Amino acid sequence: MTQSQSPLDQSADVQPTASPLTRLGEARWVLLAALCASAAAVVLYDVPIGPAVGFLVVVALTAGFIPRRAASRRFKLNAQRDIRRMWPGTGMKVTVDALPTPCFVADGRGITRYINRQALETYKGVKPGDPLSFSLRAPSLLEAFDRVCATGEAERISWIEKVPTETWYEAHLAPIYMPGNAGQERTPSLPDFILVVIQDLTENRRLERMRTDFVANASHELRTPLASLTGFIETLQGPARNDPEAQDRFLTIMLDQAGRMRRLIDDILSLSRIELKAHVRPANTVDLTEIIRHTADALSPLSADMGVEVRLRIPDTPVRIKGDRDELIQVIENLIENALKYGHSGEYVDVTLSELSDSQDAPAWQLAVRDYGEGIPPEHLPRLTERFYRVDVESSRAMKGTGLGLAIVKHILTRHRGRMEVESDPGKGATFKVNLPALENTQGLPEKISA
Template sequence: MTDSHSSEEEAAEAKAAASPLTRIGEARWILLTALCAVVYGIFTYGVSLWSSIVAMLALTSVAAFVPRRSVNRRVKLKAQREIRKMWPGTGMKVTVDALPTPCFVADGRGITRYVNAQAQSLYQGVKPGDPLSFSLRAPSLLEAFDRVCSTGQTERISWVEKVPTETSYEAHIAPIYMPGSNTAERPQSLPDFILVVIQDLTENRRLERMRSDFVANASHELRTPLASLTGFIETLQGPAKNDREAQDRFLSIMLDQAGRMRRLIDDILSLSRIELKAHVRPDSVVDFCEVVRHTSDALSPLAKDLNVTIRLNMPDQAARVMGERDELIQVTENLIENALKYGSEGEFVDVSLSAQSDAAAATGWELSIRDYGDGIPTEHLPRLTERFYRVDVESSRALKGTGLGLAIVKHILTRHRARLDVESEPGNGAVFKVFLPSIIEGEGTDEAAST
């Protein structure tokens, strides 16, 4: 409905309300009662006929020309229109609730008027009546909201939040003008409502980053084994074509290089899968003590081959944490395997699990893995969890390392809201500590710990 239609209706309504006949009709019962009283007075008390007629004419004039209910009606209608402009109607609410993404409905002043269930779950504590800036704190989003209010044009904005993990969002902001609003002058008037639709693009961004990282890192790491394989194949096709001894030696080296490529690709894919769900916290209950024991038993053959003894120090009770069992096994396996390979000179690897409290007074379980090898120089400690970073490239490749093990550990622990600390001095071995928060009362499910 346009403004002209609305104005015409209001004018017609006002004209009808101002009609004397309309007003007399509204007061008909009062006038009829007065007429009965006059007739009764004439026949019972002998009231003058002319006086009665004058009184009735005066009463009828008052009823015809003095406004009463029509004014109240206009006041009520105006109040109802103002309420409709302040709060969205049922139809708008039902539509917003049907959308699968978080949606905010705010007025032209930036006051939240309605939010759907998805927005309430993502932004806990948001409620109608609060300024929109209480929930959406991204400066670029608020600036786009102000532009939509002033120009009446739809906008699309993207931004990144760093805490607690890096997440990417996109918002679609559109003005809403209700029927009867001054649509002819949109740039000069505030919209009745502003619809803000938010979409989480984190997985899409991570997928794009995964592709670019794979091309950049994998191509660099795969170049050496591919060059070796190519060289050996050319040799087998040429000078060593009939040399049985050289063929056996070269095929063995080629098998090692192919195994190196397979391990590298497996680790890259594993890291990519973890990154894709890094912002989704696990919701299952796991016995961390059972995970450590299982991993230690699985690595006992490797420890025996390296002449290293794994010494376990486990608590008697279950160490219940929120986590994904396979990923926690991968963390424990990478750390213990690194301790076995790079600390084999010490003959022992100590693995202990104990209840601890961190600096923020949060309770949890701390896994400590200590080796007695050569240790790690201090300058390398801050970069240990970087992709493809190696303290000693030659020894790492000789031990079949890919340079991605600790990067995988870091991303898994980030997803579990856990922490990794490394302590080492050259000649005194290294200690890797993992702190996992305990289950908060009422958190998680009532399921038994995963086995």
């Protein structure tokens, strides 16, 4: 980071001057000695008065108008000391630049005096000389800064910003007193500088929230199958020890409960992996029509068991978008599987892929999965993507659902910069619409399509 030369670096060129009267006062002993010498010369050696007075005048002019080196150096040091109280030295700048987090050095009046590289990258447009409030607008941080100025004691605060996304920050504010300024006159308890170090805690808080949700929700969901397994094992060890028919029935139920726990754990781990890379947009190019056909073929045994026909209405030509193939398969599989399980009474599930060419937003493709079942009551629509939320708990568990499918879909679409809409009319089925951005450059074929 290059910055213009600070006043401290220019202090070598400062040449403060004192008034002639001040210099005469400092040279009073020299003038007194010259006066005594002139008087002795007149009295003892009969020197004319004129030359003696002229000698005194020359000495006085020399003392009054020619700066002495010692006085000049003293004024220069005083000027440097005053400047050092305003601008941090090179050592402080090098130390602040070595810190891995955004750091600001401000004076006691709240004026920014130095910013390290990380702060310049995070807070665009900030520059030395601006008030600190121009860059850091959090009221709690500015209040803490005022308290540090008043008390001279370090503080640590944290705050949350809601725009553009929810982020957590922590700041450490520490006063700095320059060693050479102990005897200088200044405002009582006002530090020479205040170091403000800011740390982004967003990732840590999200991981903490993820762990909390996992413990709360997973423990609740796992309690029922674990209780069932424990009860059946105790029964097999006791009353059903010698009952082969009961053993077969109980072992079948135990296998079903173990499968339920396995599906739940797989979904939780899948959701965790997706959340960890939610901010990284996929870079591969995939064919969306191929993914839809592949998923529909994979679910054909389930659709046959349910007695439901999956009707595809997709383009014959490839539809290329930026995406992760495995994650998009997971999205389409969840939507079609839900339509088969909860809308099987309608006998059909329509899967449609169309281009939103008339949209005012960026070009996009819309995937719509519609069933003709009972539909979803409107009061449940806003909460469908919440973790472990079920419209009908008994029906969901009977269909071997974990309550995490649509939460996984939401996080995958967030990573792909897509969005989902749900339309439902009770008694007439439900439609899940997924919008995914189209490729910006549609000319020609891409070099490689992910398999």
